[in-house]
Amino acid sequence: MAVSANRLELLQIADAVAREKSIDKQIVIAAMADAIQKAARSRYGQETNIRADINPTTGEMKLQRLLEVVDTVEEYAREISIEDARHRNPDAQVGDFIAEQLPPMDFGRIAAQSAKQVIVQKVREAERDRQYDEYKDRVGEIVNGSVKRVEYGNVIVDLGRGEAIIRRDELIPRENYKYGDRVRAYVYDVRREQRGPQIFLSRTHPQFMAKLFTMEVPEIYDGIIEIKSVARDPGSRAKIAVISRDSSIDPVGACVGMRGSRVQAVVGELQGEKIDIIPWSQDAAAFIVNALQPAEVAKVVLDEDAERIEVVVPDDQLSLAIGRRGQNVRLASQLTGWDIDILTEEEESQRRQKEFVERSNLFMDALNVDEMVGQVLASEGFSSVEEVAYVDSDEIASIDGFDEDTASEIQERAREHLDRIESEHDEKRRALGVGDELREIPGMTTAMLVAVGEDDVKSIEDFAGYAVDDLVGWKERKDGETKMFEGVLSPFGVTRADAEQMVVAARLKAGWITEDDLAAETEAEDETEGA
Numbered sequence: 267m268a269v270s271a272n273r274l275e276l277l278q279i280a281d282a283v284a285r286e287k288s289i290d291k292q293i294v295i296a297a298m299a300d301a302i303q304k305a306a307r308s309r310y311g312q313e314t315n316i317r318a319d320i321n322p323t324t325g326e327m328k329l330q331r332l333l334e335v336v337d338t339v340e341e342y343a344r345e346i347s348i349e350d351a352r353h354r355n356p357d358a359q360v361g362d363f364i365a366e367q368l369p370p371m372d373f374g375r376i377a378a379q380s381a382k383q384v385i386v387q388k389v390r391e392a393e394r395d396r397q398y399d400e401y402k403d404r405v406g407e408i409v410n411g412s413v414k415r416v417e418y419g420n421v422i423v424d425l426g427r428g429e430a431i432i433r434r435d436e437l438i439p440r441e442n443y444k445y446g447d448r449v450r451a452y453v454y455d456v457r458r459e460q461r462g463p464q465i466f467l468s469r470t471h472p473q474f475m476a477k478l479f480t481m482e483v484p485e486i487y488d489g490i491i492e493i494k495s496v497a498r499d500p501g502s503r504a505k506i507a508v509i510s511r512d513s514s515i516d517p518v519g520a521c522v523g524m525r526g527s528r529v530q531a532v533v534g535e536l537q538g539e540k541i542d543i544i545p546w547s548q549d550a551a552a553f554i555v556n557a558l559q560p561a562e563v564a565k566v567v568l569d570e571d572a573e574r575i576e577v578v579v580p581d582d583q584l585s586l587a588i589g590r591r592g593q594n595v596r597l598a599s600q601l602t603g604w605d606i607d608i609l610t611e612e613e614e615s616q617r618r619q620k621e622f623v624e625r626s627n628l629f630m631d632a633l634n635v636d637e638m639v640g641q642v643l644a645s646e647g648f649s650s651v652e653e654v655a656y657v658d659s660d661e662i663a664s665i666d667g668f669d670e671d672t673a674s675e676i677q678e679r680a681r682e683h684l685d686r687i688e689s690e691h692d693e694k695r696r697a698l699g700v701g702d703e704l705r706e707i708p709g710m711t712t713a714m715l716v717a718v719g720e721d722d723v724k725s726i727e728d729f730a731g732y733a734v735d736d737l738v739g740w741k742e743r744k745d746g747e748t749k750m751f752e753g754v755l756s757p758f759g760v761t762r763a764d765a766e767q768m769v770v771a772a773r774l775k776a777g778w779i780t781e782d783d784l785a786a787e788t789e790a791e792d793e794t795e796g797a
Contacts (some may be wrong), residue, residue, distance in 0.1 A: 295320050302327065316368070329368040335360050398463035399429045402456045408477045409467070413447045421465060423449055430465035438469050438501040438537050450535065452477060470500035475541070478532045479506065483521055491517045494546040497600035499593055503600045504539055505557060507546040518543045544601065551575070554606065557598035561587035564611060570647075574605045581610045625649060632683040633676060642667070655680035689717050699724050707771050709764050714755055721754050730772040737765040 290781035303317040315332040333346040335358050350359050411423040419434035421443050432451055442475060443449060451467035452474035468474060476493045485491040491510050498504040510517040521543045522529050529541055544559075547553040551566045554575055565578040579587045586594050587608050599606045609617070632651045644664055650653050654662070655677055662673035685702065691712040698719030703726050704710060723729050738760055739753035755765065773779045 281639065292322065295322050302329070302579050307588070310479070331368055332363045335362045361725075363388075382542050394462040395695060396466075397456050398456065401428060401453065401463065401465050405453050405456055406473065406477075407453050408474070408481070409453055410448065410450050410452060413443045413445055413449055415445060416443060421449065423451070425465070428463070428465060430467045432467045436466075436468035436470050440501060441469070441537055459548065469536075472496035472498050472504075475504055475506065475532065475536065475539075478535055479528075482528045482531050483523070485510075485515060485517075485520045490515060491520055495603070496706060497597040498539070499597060501537055501539055503542070503593055504536075505542045505544055505597045507553070507557070507601055509543045509546040518545055542597075550602070550604065554598065554602050554604060557601050558587055558594065558606075561594065563587075565614075574607065576607045576609055578609050578611055578614045581612055584608065584610050629654070635679075635681045639676075651683055655684055688712055695719055701725050703775070704729060706775065707768050709760070709768055711758070714758055714760075717754055717757070723754075726776045727774050730769065730776040730778055732769055732772075734762060734765045734769060737768070738762050 299318040299320050303316050306318055307314055309572050317330050317332055319328045327413040335346055335348055337348060337360060348360055409425055411425040414422045414424040420579065421432040423430045423432060438572055451469050452471045453465065454468045454471050457464045475498060476496050479493060480486045483503055486493060490512050491508055494507045494509055496506050508517040508521055526636060533539060533541060544556045551568055554566060555563045558577065561579055561583045567576040595606050595608055626640040629635060629643045630640040643654060659677060662668060662676060663670045695712060695715045700715050700719040701724060704715055719796045735754045737755045739751050739756045741750050
């Protein structure tokens, strides 16, 4: 930067740089002032505190040396005594600064080069900040750009006021771009990094398809139709669940459009990706049946605690329900958030038969009855010895071929069996060293005491250290599939609410918390809900 530039040229340069880089002119002028300060220090000494001011209206430049007012001067280049300061300003106090005007100066070649580097660096930083501020709020939007270059399969996109990247794994398979091609993509992340803001785009993100539908379907844009969930196998197949807030508007029909015009526009952008538009339902079973289209479903069995569902289909519909390489059931699982097990009617029949045999054998062994009695109890819906032992005796007596004496005998045998099992568990519990105090926890059984003892929990303090997840298990969702992790008490069917009560009871007995703490916590929760 030539310092001989007059005031008008200085402002013209600032204007030109600000327009070219799309940044504030004040930032450029401030960068010039910093550059002049740095160059002036090289002339007057690095220890000198110099301030340069450029008037943004007139371009006039002032160069000043700042001296701090002190009692005793130790650095003459940066400090001035209080006595000398008051000769210049009678109101000067210790800690104030006295400005000393410096004469205009001509910068040498090295100083000018150094000043230029400062300006370039400051302008580059301002440009990066502007890019980051502009795009950080555009995460979740679709942007258009042109391909600038392709590096190792990654596509660098020129957005006009910034540069973005579509990584190879965010491109639709078999999709190729070359320099100058127009590209549309979804902004899924913007990060501030050392080399400048990094804008990451995707064409495989599920929300890319959702945003395309929003652009093509006015009812979605207006909020009349809502996209509830999306699942994609990029470049191959996708499912999208929609619901209408207006009962007079068919959400599926609106998304398809006249003669399929709307959905075809999205399909064209996604390189021919087949799209199933599914009506969303609050009823999980109905929604999952819809999600498995085009396969027909005969029956569904929900397990809400594990978020798993068994779907029974006719034998000839199995391959259609599963799809090529499991695609249809995988997308349906991602769309609904449920793990889906597909069974044929024959497989379900075989499984039911197997469960019937297992229950029959259980009753035969535990109650010491013949095969016929065991089968009758299993066929009547009894699934455990506990049910037989503690159900109303009239229920057993009302079974064809049974009478009150038979019911009493069967229940007596069931209770003897349970007492024997209880005795065995108690003996094992004592052998593990589990204290009697744990019995006082509400809902705790002897079999549970054995389970926690095998987990090396022997006292109230040990049990108080459990988290609820440790007892009932937890689940982690990854790649569209939910993986279950068993807890210590999972085999006993303990609910999360029951487990929480057990842990709280243990912590109360251990003295970790008090009843007042619980009351205060409940009151705080009520206030939060009320707000």
